[in-house]
Amino acid sequence: MLQVSYIRENREKVLERLSVRNFKQPELVDEIIRIDEERRQVQTSLDSLSAIANASAKQIGELMRAGNKEAAELLKAETSAGKEQHKKLSDQLSDAELKLYNLIVQLPNLPHDLVKAGSTPEENEIVLEHGNPAELPTGALPHWELTAKYDIIDFELGTKITGAGFPVYKGKGARLQRALINFFLDHATDAGYREMQVPHLVNEASGFGTGQLPDKEGQMYHAGIDNLYLIPTAEVPVTNLYRDVILKEEELPIKNTAYTPCFRREAGSYGAHVRGLNRLHQFDKVEVVQVVHPDKSYQVLEEMSAYVQSLLKELGLHYRVLRLCGGDMGFTSAMTYDMEVWSAAQQRWLEVSSVSNFETYQSNRLKLRFKNATGKTQFAHTLNGSALALPRIVAAILENNQTENGIKIPEALVRYTGFEYID
C-alpha cells in the first residue's frame, strides 16, 4: 500500500499516476488526505492530554511515597475527571485510523513513469519478440487433443475426483511436469537464487502482506475451519518470509526461488480460451522473488526479465515480451513485464510469466525494511516473477513440437525427462 505521508506530499503526482491506470475513484485521494489531517489533529490533542495525565500519575506516585495521602487523593480525583475526554479522543483516533486504513488499501500501486496509460490488453507495449512461429505438420492438433491422443493428461479423471480445472497427469505427462520443475529450479539456482520449500497454505496476515487480502479473497481457496488460504502463487509465502523484518543493507539483494502448486478459484469464464491447460484451478509454478535496495530495483527487473527469457530460449519457444499498460497491471505492481509464448496450434499468445516490481507497495504492508548506510530504516523493494508457470509451457511444447513420430521434447529438457519423444 502507498504511504500516507507520500500521498499527502505528492497529491498531484499520485492523481496523475493513478490516471495512467484508469483508476476510477481519484476522489479517494482527497478523502485520504482529509482523514489523515483529521487523524493527526486528534492525535496531537490526545498526545498532549496523555502527557498531562502521565505527569499527574507520576506526581501521585511521588506524593504517595512522601506519605502525603490527602494531596494524592485530591490529584486522583482531578485526574479521573479527564478520563472521559481521553477515552473520547482515543476512540476518535482509532476510528480515524480505521477509516484511513480502509481507504488506503483501496489505492493500487502507482505505475512507474515508463508505464503507458491504457485499460485493455491491446494497449500493452510489445517490447520484443523472439523466434519464429513453429511450422506444424498438416492436421496439427491443439494440446487438449494431443494429451488425449498420447494419454498423458486426463482432464475427465480430474473432474471425477475434484472438479473442472484439476487435471491428472499420467505417465510421460507426469514425468514432463517433474522434468520442467527440476529444469526451472536448477536454472534458478545457477542464477543465484536460493531454493526454498514453503507452506502451501497461508494465514490472513500473509495474504494481506502481498496484497491478496483484503480485496481479492475470492481468488483464493479458503480452508474455513482453520482460516487458512491455499496459495495462489509462491509469491505469497516466499515474500512473507520477510514480513516484519529489518534487514542489514549488506544482506540485499535477497534472491529466493520456490516450486509450489498454485490454487486459483478464478470463477467465471469458460470456453475455448480456457480449454485444456489454458486456465486451471491448480497448476505448478516455479517462482523467483527478490528483495532489493530501492536504487537497484529497476535494474533487477530487467535482469529478471532477461532470466525468464533465457529459459524460454532454452526451451526453443517463440515468445514476446510485453510491458503492461497501466490498466492491465496487477493492483500491487509498479511495472510488469509479461512473457507470452506463441501457440501455433491455437494461433494465439499464451501468458507464461509475469515479472513485476512492487517497489515499496508490498514492503510497506509487510513492514519489510533495511537499515541503510546512514543507519536509518527504509522500505526495501520487492520483485517477483514466474520462472515459469508450467501448464501453458506444456501446452506450447506439445503443440509446437508435434511431429508425425510424436512430440519431440526440447533438447535442453531431455536429460530431465529421460525420453526424447512422447509417442
Next chain:
RNA sequence: GGAGGGAUGCCUGAGUGGCCGAAAGGAACAGUUUGCUAAACUGUCGUACUGGCAACGGUACCGAGGGUUCGAAUCCCUCUUCCUCCGCCA
C-alpha cells in the same frame, strides 16, 4: 486431543503496580590506547506516529487484543505461539 510452564530490546536475561522505554552481560558500531592481533577503556546502540528550520520535545509499543487503576511489562479476561509430559500419528 489432555495437563503444566513460558513469551521482555540484535542475543542472553532481570524486573510481580509508580523512581521502568525498561537493570546487567554479550554482540555490533565509533573512538582512545597499540608494532600487528588480542585485551582494556570511553561512547553509541529498538520501532513507529507526531510537533519543530533545527536544537530538542510529546505519545504509543515488554507476543496480540480487551479490561481494572490516578498510574500496568507487572493484576484480570480472550487469543496466538513456543517448551515439557501424556495420548495419537506420516
